[in-house]
Amino acid sequence: MGLEEEIEEIEEEIATTPYNKSTEAHIGRLKSKLAQKKEKLQNQSSAGGGQGYAVEKTGDATVALVGFPSVGKSTLLNALTNADSETAAYEFTTLDVNPGMLQYNGANVQLLDVPGLIEGAAGGRGGGREVLSVVRTADLVLFVLSVFEIDQYERLREELYENKVRLDTDPPNISIRKRHKGGINLTTGDDVDLDEGTIKQVLREYDYINADVTIRENRSIDELVDALMDNRVYLPSLVSVNKADLIEPDYLETVHEDLQAHGIDPDEAVFISAEEEKGLDSLKQSIWEELGMIRVFMDKPGRGVDYEEPLVLRAGDTVEDACEKIGGDFKERFRFARVSGPSAKHEDQQVGMDHELADEDVLRLVVRR
Numbered sequence: 001m002g003l004e005e006e007i008e009e010i011e012e013e014i015a016t017t018p019y020n021k022s023t024e025a026h027i028g029r030l031k032s033k034l035a036q037k038k039e040k041l042q043n044q045s046s047a048g049g050g051q052g053y054a055v056e057k058t059g060d061a062t063v064a065l066v067g068f069p070s071v072g073k074s075t076l077l078n079a080l081t082n083a084d085s086e087t088a089a090y091e092f093t094t095l096d097v098n099p100g101m102l103q104y105n106g107a108n109v110q111l112l113d114v115p116g117l118i119e120g121a122a123g124g125r126g127g128g129r130e131v132l133s134v135v136r137t138a139d140l141v142l143f144v145l146s147v148f149e150i151d152q153y154e155r156l157r158e159e160l161y162e163n164k165v166r167l168d169t170d171p172p173n174i175s176i177r178k179r180h181k182g183g184i185n186l187t188t189g190d191d192v193d194l195d196e197g198t199i200k201q202v203l204r205e206y207d208y209i210n211a212d213v214t215i216r217e218n219r220s221i222d223e224l225v226d227a228l229m230d231n232r233v234y235l236p237s238l239v240s241v242n243k244a245d246l247i248e249p250d251y252l253e254t255v256h257e258d259l260q261a262h263g264i265d266p267d268e269a270v271f272i273s274a275e276e277e278k279g280l281d282s283l284k285q286s287i288w289e290e291l292g293m294i295r296v297f298m299d300k301p302g303r304g305v306d307y308e309e310p311l312v313l314r315a316g317d318t319v320e321d322a323c324e325k326i327g328g329d330f331k332e333r334f335r336f337a338r339v340s341g342p343s344a345k346h347e348d349q350q351v352g353m354d355h356e357l358a359d360e361d362v363l364r365l366v367v368r369r
Ligand SMILES: Nc1nc2c(ncn2[C@@H]2O[C@H](COP(=O)(O)OP(=O)(O)OP(=O)(O)O)[C@@H](O)[C@H]2O)c(=O)[nH]1
Pocket: 067, 068, 069, 070, 071, 072, 073, 074, 075, 076, 086, 087, 088, 089, 090, 091, 092, 093, 094, 095, 114, 115, 116, 242, 243, 244, 245, 246, 272, 273, 274, 275, 276
């Protein structure tokens, strides 16, 4: 039996086995086997061909535009950036990855316009594999939907899921320490629903015989398998609804219902017209927020605060990260810093390297001469 038939057989068994406590461990075993066999199949098929796109990542962050053919990805890229991506009224205009740079709030955000994803892309058809490998390296997935084809959303997410991209969720927090003997010593948090037997069964499928394992949060079998496969990519995503210029105002309610029916919060989707360049400011702002970017204005000795070219960092970054981004020997010569703004308790608060910065902080570094 070939690998593909084996995969089909396992999928069939999972689909027909009712999920309950008495079958849970068995399903756990099947799902582990399935993930491993799929991995093997993908590695086999990529050995022969498919070079993948070599797109150099530059700028402060990278966003992948993901959508079906003709939804307006290239038009959007051209409207947002300095790129000139070919657009046309027929499908599959973009056959390669087109990068463009978006300047916003002093940050350089690289946008990648990738060819349309089609059904079966994750399996290697239509060059989709290569496209998906580009998406995996991005910091944010920007779905581009046409206002009349909201249903494409689920298919896109499925394609990404099949290609090991997990959207809008944190990596499972599971710690495993291998031992030489003693079997599996499992510690689980109070709200973990999976049975101990199931977790151990899955661990055994991944050749953990002796190990200390801690699982604190409640996670599904699939998420447990994801954690053990160790090659899943976790990315945030954002939905833009393009061609909004083509609908009448009274059709908007239908679109909202459509969005909800496909699991999208209408308040979080950004309505745009790439062609008429409408809604682009709020799209830029949403991209900025989803990427968790922050601006820090540097107060330079003798030159005052530079509001023109902020230091662009990510939420959670500290004074130390700021020093690293500036480069040079600031970190070595660092004595302390003074911060004013949202992260400071008061004007000119004295802080150390570990102080967490916030958007629109003003930062002065005091260093040894
Ligand atoms: N009315 C309207 N038409 C648009 C809008 N955005 C794009 N279009 C049109 O839709 C067609 C397809 O646009 P493209 O930007 O080439 O679409 P794409 O997603 O890059 O397509 P592929 O490269 O084939 O994947 C073109 O005729 C565009 O002019 C929009 O906001 N409103």
